[in-house]
Amino acid sequence: MSQTAFHHALLDATRPVPQNLTDGMGRPAGRRYAVYRNNVAVSLSEALATGFPATAALLGETNFARLSARFLRQHPPASPLLLQYGAGFPAFLDGIDGLGRLPFLSDIARLDLALRRAYHAADARPIAPEALAALDAETLPAARLHLAPAVQLLASRWPIVEIRAYALGERTAPPASAAQDVIVTRPGFDPLPLPLPAQGFAFAAALRSGMRLGDAVTQCGPGFDPAATLALLLANGAIAAIDTGGAE
Amino acid sequence: MTRTILPAAPGVGYKPQHFDDILAGAAPVQWLEIHAENYMGDGGRPLAQLRALAERFAISVHGVGLSIGGEGALDPDHLARLKHLIGWLNPASFSEHLAWSTHDSAFLNDLLPLPYTDATLSRVVDHIDQVQQALGRPMLLENPSSYLAFAESSWEEPAFLREIARRSGCGLLLDVNNVFVSATNLGFTPQSYIDAFPLELVGEIHVGGHDTDEDDHGAPLLIDSHGREVADPVWALLDYTLARSGPKPVLIEWDTDVPDWSVLAEEARRADEALSRLRIAA
Numbered sequence: 001m002s003q004t005a006f007h008h009a010l011l012d013a014t015r016p017v018p019q020n021l022t023d024g025m026g027r028p029a030g031r032r033y034a035v036y037r038n039n040v041a042v043s044l045s046e047a048l049a050t051g052f053p054a055t056a057a058l059l060g061e062t063n064f065a066r067l068s069a070r071f072l073r074q075h076p077p078a079s080p081l082l083l084q085y086g087a088g089f090p091a092f093l094d095g096i097d098g099l100g101r102l103p104f105l106s107d108i109a110r111l112d113l114a115l116r117r118a119y120h121a122a123d124a125r126p127i128a129p130e131a132l133a134a135l136d137a138e139t140l141p142a143a144r145l146h147l148a149p150a151v152q153l154l155a156s157r158w159p160i161v162e163i164r165a166y167a168l169g170e171r172t173a174p175p176a177s178a179a180q181d182v183i184v185t186r187p188g189f190d191p192l193p194l195p196l197p198a199q200g201f202a203f204a205a206a207l208r209s210g211m212r213l214g215d216a217v218t219q220c221g222p223g224f225d226p227a228a229t230l231a232l233l234l235a236n237g238a239i240a241a242i243d244t245g246g247a248e
Numbered sequence: 249m250t251r252t253i254l255p256a257a258p259g260v261g262y263k264p265q266h267f268d269d270i271l272a273g274a275a276p277v278q279w280l281e282i283h284a285e286n287y288m289g290d291g292g293r294p295l296a297q298l299r300a301l302a303e304r305f306a307i308s309v310h311g312v313g314l315s316i317g318g319e320g321a322l323d324p325d326h327l328a329r330l331k332h333l334i335g336w337l338n339p340a341s342f343s344e345h346l347a348w349s350t351h352d353s354a355f356l357n358d359l360l361p362l363p364y365t366d367a368t369l370s371r372v373v374d375h376i377d378q379v380q381q382a383l384g385r386p387m388l389l390e391n392p393s394s395y396l397a398f399a400e401s402s403w404e405e406p407a408f409l410r411e412i413a414r415r416s417g418c419g420l421l422l423d424v425n426n427v428f429v430s431a432t433n434l435g436f437t438p439q440s441y442i443d444a445f446p447l448e449l450v451g452e453i454h455v456g457g458h459d460t461d462e463d464d465h466g467a468p469l470l471i472d473s474h475g476r477e478v479a480d481p482v483w484a485l486l487d488y489t490l491a492r493s494g495p496k497p498v499l500i501e502w503d504t505d506v507p508d509w510s511v512l513a514e515e516a517r518r519a520d521e522a523l524s525r526l527r528i529a530a
Contacts (some may be wrong), residue, residue, distance in 0.1 A: 001398065002317045006360065007351040020399040023463060027397035030464040032433070035471060039358040041390025049358065076354035080285050080313020080326055121294075149290065191291035200410030218372065 010040050011073050037195070044072040052112040057167040058102055067096065085119055086113065099118060104158035108167065111160050111182065111193060112151035118184045118191035121150035126187070126237035132230065135154045141214025141245050145207045145232075146241040150186035153208070153231060155179075155201050161193045187237035200229040204238075251450045252306045254279050254340045254452060257523065258516040259308065261474075262501060265299050267439065269509035271304070277513065278521040279306040279340065281499050285313045285429050287337075287515060288329045298337070306340040307332065308452065308499070315350035316375045316389070317362040334383050340496075341422045341452060343388035344379070345371065346409065360365075363398035364408045369415075381455040388451045389413070389441065391460075392422035393429040393472035406444035413449050416490035423454035424489055425501075429470040433463075438485050447493035454485055456501035475504035478515060483522065490526050498523065 001020050007016040011178050017065050021029035045068040049056045056064045061173045077085045090109040099105050126148060135143060154160070159184055162175035166212035184193050194205065206216035233239050260278035262270075270277070280301055287298050301307065313326060334342055337489075347359035359426035362368050380386055391409060401409070413420055422445060457476035461469045478486075478500070490496065498519040502512055 001363065001400065003348060003351045003360075006355070007354070010356060010360075021396045022399055022437075023465075023467075024394075024397040027465070032463055032469060035469070036358055036360060040356045043357045076356060078355065080324070080350065080357075081288055081313075082285065082291055082354045082357065083330075106391070119292050120294070121291055123291035149268075150292075154381040174318055188298065 003095060010037055011076065013037060023059060027131040037169070040159075041069060041072065044085070045069060046079070047077075047085050048072065048089065051083075051086050051116055052109055054104060054112050054167045055093075055109045056090075057169075058105060058108060058163075067093070075124040083116070089113070104156070104160060104181060107154070107156040107158055107160050108164055111164055111184075112156055114154055114182075114184045116184045118150040118152055119189075121186065123149075124150070124240035125150040127234075127239050127242060129234040131242060132210065132234060132239075135242070135244065140245070141217075142213060143213050144210055144243040144245075145239050146243060148238055148240040149209045150184070150185065151189065151204075151208070151238050153196075153201055153204055154182045154184070154185040156174055159195075161195050164193065183232070183236075183237040183238065185233075190234060194220045197203075197228040198234070199224050200232070203229050204233065249426075252340050254306055254497035256497055258519040259481055259497055259499045260264070260512055261310075261517055262301065263404050263500065263502075263506045264297060264368070265303075265506065266512065267511045268404070270301070274305070274513070277305075277516045279497065281308040281310050281501075284309050284311040284330055284333055284342075287333055290387075302337060302339075305476060307337060308341040308343065309337065310340045311342070311344040312359070313349060313355065314344050314375075314379065315348045315355075316344050316374055316379070317346060317348035317368065318350050318375075319348070319362075320351065321376055321392060322375055323473070325355075327379065327491075331382050334385070342383060342385065342386060343390055345390045345392060346412070347392050352421070359392055361392060361394055361396065364401040364403035366402070369403070369408065372412055373415045376412065377416050380416065380418065386418055388419045388421040388425055390454070391426050391430075393423070393426035393433075395433055395469065395471075397434055404444065406441055410446040410449070413446065418474060419451040420449045421452045421454065422447070422454075422496075423451045423487065423494075424486050425454065425456045425458060425478065425482050426472060428479070428485055429458050429472050431469045432468055439488055442485070442489050442492065447489070450493055450496055453489065453493075453496045453498045454480055454497065454501055456503075458482075467510075473504060474501045476502075476517070477511075483518060486519070487525070489491060490522060491529070495523055495526055 047067040072146035085181040088104045093106040157179045159175045159180045178202045181196040255278045262280040262282050296342040345359050427438045455478045457473045459471040459473040463469045500515040
């Protein structure tokens with residue numbers, strides 16, 4: 001019997017148990033095959049629940065199980081690295097009808113995913129907060145700031161940092177309804193989701209793209225003051241290096 | 249770091265929640281086993297913990313994602329990731345399963361069964377050759393727990409594993425709980441399986457807990473859940489095995505509903521007792 005037949009019936013419980021499987025004593029395997037069906041569904045569903053804790057908390061056990069069961073059948077893992085599984089889960093949630101009460105759910109899933117990516121990202125020693133202030137006025141605008149590999153940036157129409165904390169029971173006050181740009185940093189080993197100041201997303205994204213500090217400030221528009229965002233980046237270990245290497 | 253060998257002593261499957269307890273004193277645990285795929289991220293706490301543990305303990309890397317029995321080719325990306333991990337960690341042992349888990353590039357996260365035929369045998373041997381060549385070291389292959397059998401199988405499992413080892417040069421990992429589970433589920437005696445097993449090729453033994461269910465006919469159907477204490481008949485089968493194999497590294501596997509360290513350490517103590525009885529008898 002081919003693994004194709006075994007595989008297809010694993011993910012589709014409406015298909016009959018494949019032929020020529022026995023109980024070891026000559027009788028058909030019957031529900032013994034269901035052990036494998038169950039192992040696949042439960043283990044992948046658990047992987048998703050572990051990887052998307054705030055999403056799972058918002059949905060509750062029953063609803064999360066129902067949605068994860070659909071997702072894992074449509075999108076089984078493409079590699080054995082389950083620590084990466086579920087990259088397509090936020091977009092999948094965007095396509096689900098009936099989530100009207102939780103319009104922010106896919107953004108919470110994006111935040112869960114960003115936190116997980118930050119957790120497993122490469123290590124980097126952050127620069128000391130004073131290092132930037134030590135640069136003179138000429139060098140500073142030409143410098144490039146390298147963000148740490150763990151840094152993740154998200155823009156949302158919802159206050160996702162507060163919603164996540166509320167969902168996980170880390171905060172009791174219900175979130176205020178406001179759009180929120182978020183940076184995930186990892187000062188040590190624990191990722192930290194932090195709301196960014198106004199224009200902070202565009203500024204941090206410009207830095208990450210390799211833009212010089214002066215240009216990154218300018219492209220955020222007149223009147224933009226980078227001080228608050230820079231202070232937040234420095235205080236939370238988000239900058240791994242300053243490159244002052246030769247003016248062009 | 250020099251490569252050591254796994255000591256003929258108790259080890260446990262490492263869980264991150266036990267990190268502090270283990271560093272505070274893990275006796276009688278002398279070595280740890282990790283699942284390779286959990287340490288294939290780029291950095292962060294998992295790798296930092298692993299580096300710290302590797303300074304104090306012999307480490308066994310146990311893969312759960314290579315799909316050695318898969319009909320398709322081994323995933324070259326996954327093999328490269330494994331080579332990287334084995335390269336920097338230089339563990340005492342690397343092991344994988346006589347099973348498949350990937351098909352049509354979908355990873356199903358379960359150890360799926362194989363028919364024991366000549367075709368399966370040569371495919372598994374080819375894949376093991378490829379792994380051993382990539383890693384530059386021999387590996388151990390583990391016997392599965394079975395819930396069903398294939399009508400087309402023409403080999404008994406111990407003979408099948410012996411022939412794989414003979415052709416590929418790999419060693420074997422004998423999971424005594426899997427033997428007990430398969431024996432109950434498929435209706436053979438576990439002792440006869442151990443008697444037929446090439447114990448001289450065994451580099452490591454596993455024990456773990458199983459759950460009990462029923463099949464369509466009301467016959468007991470044991471599930472290899474790794475979610476509870478090792479059952480008494482499995483401890484007895486471990487004694488039976490060790491009496492024939494001599495001392496081996498014995499691992500406690502506990503992967504779901506993971507308990508406090510003290511519970512796991514008590515299981516390790518029972519394994520230590522089994523090994524001690526052997527020394528007294530010798």
